[in-house]
Amino acid sequence: MNDLLHLVDWSRAQFALTAMYHWLFVPLTIGLSLIVAIMETIYYRTGDTAWKGITKFWMTLFGINFACGVATGLILEFEFGTNWSNYSWFVGDIFGAPLAIEGLFAFFMEATFVAVMFFGWNKVSRGFHLASTWLTVLGVTLSALWILVANAWMQSPVGMEFNPAEMRNVMTDFWAVALSPVAINKFFHTVFSAWTLAGVFVIGVSSWLLLKKRNEGAAVESVKVGSIVGLAGILLTLFTGHGSAVEVARVQPMKLAAMEGLYRGSVGQDLVGVGVLRPDGPVDEDGLAFSVDIPHGLSYLIYGKPDRFVPGIYDLIDGREITTDGDTVFTESYADKIAMGLKAQKALADYNAAAKANDEAAMATAAAEVKANFANFGYGYLPSPEAAIPPVGMSFYAFRIMVMAGGFLLLLFAVMTWWSFRRRQLLSNKIVCWIGMLSVVIVWVCSQAGWIVAEVGRQPWVIQNLMPTTAAISGIQSGSVELTFWIFAILFTCLLIAEISIMLRYISSASKKNIEQTV
Amino acid sequence: MDTLAFLQAYWWLLISVLGALLVFLLFVQGGQSMIRCGVDEQQRQLMVNSLGRKWEFTYTTLVVFGGAFFAAFPLFYSTSFGGAYWLWMLILLSFVLQAVSYEFRRKRGNIYGTGTYDAFLMLNGFVGCVLLGVAVSCFFIGGQFTVVKTNILDHAAPVISNWAPSHGLEAIANPFNMILGLAVFFLARTLACLYFINNIDDPELSTRMHRRTLMNGLVFALFFVAYVVIIMMADGYRMVDGKIEQVSNIYFHNLVDMWWFGVLFLIGVVMVLFAIFKTAFYRGWRCGIWWGGIGTVVVVICLFGIAGYNGTAYLPSQIDAASSLTIANSSSSLFTLKVMAWVSLVIPFVLAYIWYVWAKMNSTPLSEQELEKESHTY
Structure with a gap:
C-alpha cells in the first residue's frame, strides 16, 4: 500500500509539474493571439504600417512562447495514459472525446494558420493574412474550450452512466458533457483570465520600453490595446469567477469549505x-x-x-x-457515503461473479445495487471520512492570492486604460513603469494560484466522488515516475530559462530599432 | 454487421489513416536527421526552414492520433501508454525537444547554442522515427501485458492493465520491433530527400538529395522486406465467438482473406519504389514526394488493416492471450463512437483548408533569396 501511495504522489507531482509549466505558456498564447489580431486589424483598417511593425513585434514574442506551450501540451495529453491508465479506461469513453475533438477542430487550425501568420506576410494578401491571424485566435480558443470541457467533466461528472459489464463509465449525453454549467464557467473564466495575463504582459514589456525611452510611441499604442483587452479580461474574469464559485458550492462543497478555511459553517x-x-x-x-x-x-x-x-x-x-x-x-455523512461506495463495489464484484456463472437474475440484482450506490462509488476507496478533505492551506492561500492579485489587476488596467488615452505622459513615470513591469510577475502568480485552487481543492478526487487518485493510477514503479519527474523538471526549467532569455534579448534588440518601421 | 461493429471498423480505419499520415509526415524527422550530414551552412538553413514550416503537422497528427485512440479505443490507451511507459516517454521527450528547437535554434539569447538545438532536432529525427516504428510493430509482435478489469476493486493493487516490469524497454530491445523501427527511420529519410527536392530551390542540394534517395531507399527496402517476411510468418490471435484463439500466419491469411488490402499494399509498395527509383535516375523529376507519400499512406493503412480487421488482436499479449486487444473488446461505447463519427465528418474540411493554405504558401520552392527577405526564419 505504501508503494501505491508513493506512486500516486509522484504521479500527481509529475502531472502537476507538467500542468503548471504548460499553464505558464498557454494563457500568454491565448491572450497574446487576440492582442496581435486586434493590432493587425488596426493595421488592415488604417493601412498604417506603424501598426504592422507593432503587430510583428508582438507576433515574434507570441511565436517564441507558442513553441513551449506546444511542447508541454503534448506531454500533458499522453500522461493521462502513461500515468493514469486506470482513469483512462474507467472514463475514457467520455473523457477521450473532447481530447480528440480538440485535436481535430483546434490543433490543425492552429498549426495551419499560425504558419501563415509567421511566413505569409509576403505570400498571401493582407486580408488572407488577417483572416489567418483571427483563425489562429479561434484555434487556440477552441483548444482551450475542449480541454476545459474535459477538465470540467472531472470536477462535475455528468452525461454518463456506469456499465457494470464493462467496468467503466460510458457517455449517454454528449451535450450534457460539453455544455455543463461547470464547463461553460470554467472555459470563460480561464480564457478571460488569459486575456488578462496577456494584457499585463503587453503593459509590462511596454513599460520597459517607456522606462528606457525607446519606441515610446509603439509602447503607448501597445499599452492602449493591452489595457483595454486586459480590462475587459479582468472584468469578465471576475464575473465568471463568481459563476465558478457558485458551481463549486453546488458540485464541490468540500472545495469551497477548504478555500475558505471553513471547518464549521x-x-x-x-x-x-x-x-x-x-x-x-x-x-x-x-x-x-x-x-x-x-x-x-x-x-x-x-x-x-x-x-x-x-x-x-x-x-x-x-x-x-x-x-x-x-x-x-x-443527511448523508461521509461515513454513509463510504459505506455506500463499498456497497457499490461489493455489488460490482457480485455482478462479475454472477456473470461468470451466467446467473442473469443475480446479475440484474447486483446491477441494480451498483446503480443505487454508484454516486458514491469513489468513497469506497477512502480509508476514512477525513481522507476526503483536500489540503486546506494550499486551497485557502491560493484562493486569497488569486483574488487579491485580481483586485490589483483591475485597478492597474483601469488606471492604465485611462492614462494611455488621456494622460499618456504619466505612463513614462518611473514608478508607473516599474509597477507595470512587476505586474507581470503578479499576473502569472495569480494565474497559477487559480489552477491550484481548482486542482488541489478537488483532492482526493480525480473524478469527483467516483474515483480518487489512488484508484486512477498506472501499474509502474514509483522510481520510474520519480525519474521522469526529474527529467521533466530539469527539461522544462531549461526551456523556460531559454524562453525568457530569448524574449528579453529580442525585446532589448528590437527596441533599439524603430519597431514601427520594421515591416 | 451491426452498428457497433461497423463503427468500430470505421474508427479503426480513421486511426489507420491518422497513423499512415503520421508515418508519411515523419519525413520532417527524417530531414532533421540529415541537417548535419555533409551540408554547408546555407543548405542547412534551407533544409531547416523548409522542414520548420511543416513540423507542426507531424506534431499535431501525433497528438490527434493519440486523442483519437483515447476516444475510440480507450483500453489501448490505458494498456499501451500506461504499460510501455518508457517507450512512450522516450518518444514524447524527443518530440518536446523538437517543438522548441526550430523556434529557438538561431534566436539570440537561446543560452544553449544553435548546435544544441540542432542536436535535439537530430535526436528527434532518429529516436522519434525508430521508436514510433517500434510502437507500431507492437501491433504485430505484441507486448507482455495482462488486462484484468476486476482489479479495479482491489484497493491495494487497483491497476487493470499490467505490463512487464521493463515497461516498454523490452519492446525496444526486441529485434523484430527494431527492424520496423529502422525501416521507418530510413523511409522517413527517403521521404525527406524527396521533400527537399520538391520544396527547395537549390541545384546542389537537389543533386545530393537525388543520390541520397537511392541510398536511403535501398536500406529502407531491405528492412521493410525483412519485416514483411517476419509478420507474414508470425502467429497471432483472433477473436472467434467471443474467445481469443491463436492462428498461424494470421497476417498472411488476413491479406488473402481481405484481398483488397493485398492489392492496395502492392500498389503502395510499387508507388514508393517508383518514387525512389525515378527520383534516383531522373534528376529533373521533383514529384517523388507525392508518389512516395501516397504510397506510404496506402501501405501503412493496409498494415493497420491486417493488424486490426478480421477479428485480429491488434495488440496481442505475449503472456496472456485472453488479454489481447481487438477493436471489439477495446473500443468505446456505441454512443461515443456515434458522436465521434459525427465529429469525424469535419475531417474533409480540415484537409481541404490545410491543402488550400499550403497550395498558396508553397506556390514556389524555398530559395536562399526568399530566406533573405523573410522576417521570421528558423
Missing part, C-alpha cells in the same frame, strides 16, 4: 477577506488564527441571500445542514 456565513490559518489545524472547530471578514459575505456570494447556511468541512463530513427554517438536519 453557519447561517449567514462570513466571507474571509484576509486571514491566517492556524498552523496546527483547527481549534474548537475554528481553522483561522486571524481574519478580517465580510459579514454574511459567503452566504450572499454563493446563494444571493445573506441568511443561507454554508457548510464547513466538518458539516460535510457529518452530513449536517441548517435549513432555511433554522432546523438542523442530518
Whole structure:
C-alpha cells in the first residue's frame, strides 16, 4: 500500500509539474493571439504600417512562447495514459472525446494558420493574412474550450452512466458533457483570465520600453490595446469567477469549505477577506488564527441571500445542514457515503461473479445495487471520512492570492486604460513603469494560484466522488515516475530559462530599432 | 454487421489513416536527421526552414492520433501508454525537444547554442522515427501485458492493465520491433530527400538529395522486406465467438482473406519504389514526394488493416492471450463512437483548408533569396 501511495504522489507531482509549466505558456498564447489580431486589424483598417511593425513585434514574442506551450501540451495529453491508465479506461469513453475533438477542430487550425501568420506576410494578401491571424485566435480558443470541457467533466461528472459489464463509465449525453454549467464557467473564466495575463504582459514589456525611452510611441499604442483587452479580461474574469464559485458550492462543497478555511459553517456565513490559518489545524472547530471578514459575505456570494447556511468541512463530513427554517438536519455523512461506495463495489464484484456463472437474475440484482450506490462509488476507496478533505492551506492561500492579485489587476488596467488615452505622459513615470513591469510577475502568480485552487481543492478526487487518485493510477514503479519527474523538471526549467532569455534579448534588440518601421 | 461493429471498423480505419499520415509526415524527422550530414551552412538553413514550416503537422497528427485512440479505443490507451511507459516517454521527450528547437535554434539569447538545438532536432529525427516504428510493430509482435478489469476493486493493487516490469524497454530491445523501427527511420529519410527536392530551390542540394534517395531507399527496402517476411510468418490471435484463439500466419491469411488490402499494399509498395527509383535516375523529376507519400499512406493503412480487421488482436499479449486487444473488446461505447463519427465528418474540411493554405504558401520552392527577405526564419 505504501508503494501505491508513493506512486500516486509522484504521479500527481509529475502531472502537476507538467500542468503548471504548460499553464505558464498557454494563457500568454491565448491572450497574446487576440492582442496581435486586434493590432493587425488596426493595421488592415488604417493601412498604417506603424501598426504592422507593432503587430510583428508582438507576433515574434507570441511565436517564441507558442513553441513551449506546444511542447508541454503534448506531454500533458499522453500522461493521462502513461500515468493514469486506470482513469483512462474507467472514463475514457467520455473523457477521450473532447481530447480528440480538440485535436481535430483546434490543433490543425492552429498549426495551419499560425504558419501563415509567421511566413505569409509576403505570400498571401493582407486580408488572407488577417483572416489567418483571427483563425489562429479561434484555434487556440477552441483548444482551450475542449480541454476545459474535459477538465470540467472531472470536477462535475455528468452525461454518463456506469456499465457494470464493462467496468467503466460510458457517455449517454454528449451535450450534457460539453455544455455543463461547470464547463461553460470554467472555459470563460480561464480564457478571460488569459486575456488578462496577456494584457499585463503587453503593459509590462511596454513599460520597459517607456522606462528606457525607446519606441515610446509603439509602447503607448501597445499599452492602449493591452489595457483595454486586459480590462475587459479582468472584468469578465471576475464575473465568471463568481459563476465558478457558485458551481463549486453546488458540485464541490468540500472545495469551497477548504478555500475558505471553513471547518464549521453557519447561517449567514462570513466571507474571509484576509486571514491566517492556524498552523496546527483547527481549534474548537475554528481553522483561522486571524481574519478580517465580510459579514454574511459567503452566504450572499454563493446563494444571493445573506441568511443561507454554508457548510464547513466538518458539516460535510457529518452530513449536517441548517435549513432555511433554522432546523438542523442530518443527511448523508461521509461515513454513509463510504459505506455506500463499498456497497457499490461489493455489488460490482457480485455482478462479475454472477456473470461468470451466467446467473442473469443475480446479475440484474447486483446491477441494480451498483446503480443505487454508484454516486458514491469513489468513497469506497477512502480509508476514512477525513481522507476526503483536500489540503486546506494550499486551497485557502491560493484562493486569497488569486483574488487579491485580481483586485490589483483591475485597478492597474483601469488606471492604465485611462492614462494611455488621456494622460499618456504619466505612463513614462518611473514608478508607473516599474509597477507595470512587476505586474507581470503578479499576473502569472495569480494565474497559477487559480489552477491550484481548482486542482488541489478537488483532492482526493480525480473524478469527483467516483474515483480518487489512488484508484486512477498506472501499474509502474514509483522510481520510474520519480525519474521522469526529474527529467521533466530539469527539461522544462531549461526551456523556460531559454524562453525568457530569448524574449528579453529580442525585446532589448528590437527596441533599439524603430519597431514601427520594421515591416 | 451491426452498428457497433461497423463503427468500430470505421474508427479503426480513421486511426489507420491518422497513423499512415503520421508515418508519411515523419519525413520532417527524417530531414532533421540529415541537417548535419555533409551540408554547408546555407543548405542547412534551407533544409531547416523548409522542414520548420511543416513540423507542426507531424506534431499535431501525433497528438490527434493519440486523442483519437483515447476516444475510440480507450483500453489501448490505458494498456499501451500506461504499460510501455518508457517507450512512450522516450518518444514524447524527443518530440518536446523538437517543438522548441526550430523556434529557438538561431534566436539570440537561446543560452544553449544553435548546435544544441540542432542536436535535439537530430535526436528527434532518429529516436522519434525508430521508436514510433517500434510502437507500431507492437501491433504485430505484441507486448507482455495482462488486462484484468476486476482489479479495479482491489484497493491495494487497483491497476487493470499490467505490463512487464521493463515497461516498454523490452519492446525496444526486441529485434523484430527494431527492424520496423529502422525501416521507418530510413523511409522517413527517403521521404525527406524527396521533400527537399520538391520544396527547395537549390541545384546542389537537389543533386545530393537525388543520390541520397537511392541510398536511403535501398536500406529502407531491405528492412521493410525483412519485416514483411517476419509478420507474414508470425502467429497471432483472433477473436472467434467471443474467445481469443491463436492462428498461424494470421497476417498472411488476413491479406488473402481481405484481398483488397493485398492489392492496395502492392500498389503502395510499387508507388514508393517508383518514387525512389525515378527520383534516383531522373534528376529533373521533383514529384517523388507525392508518389512516395501516397504510397506510404496506402501501405501503412493496409498494415493497420491486417493488424486490426478480421477479428485480429491488434495488440496481442505475449503472456496472456485472453488479454489481447481487438477493436471489439477495446473500443468505446456505441454512443461515443456515434458522436465521434459525427465529429469525424469535419475531417474533409480540415484537409481541404490545410491543402488550400499550403497550395498558396508553397506556390514556389524555398530559395536562399526568399530566406533573405523573410522576417521570421528558423
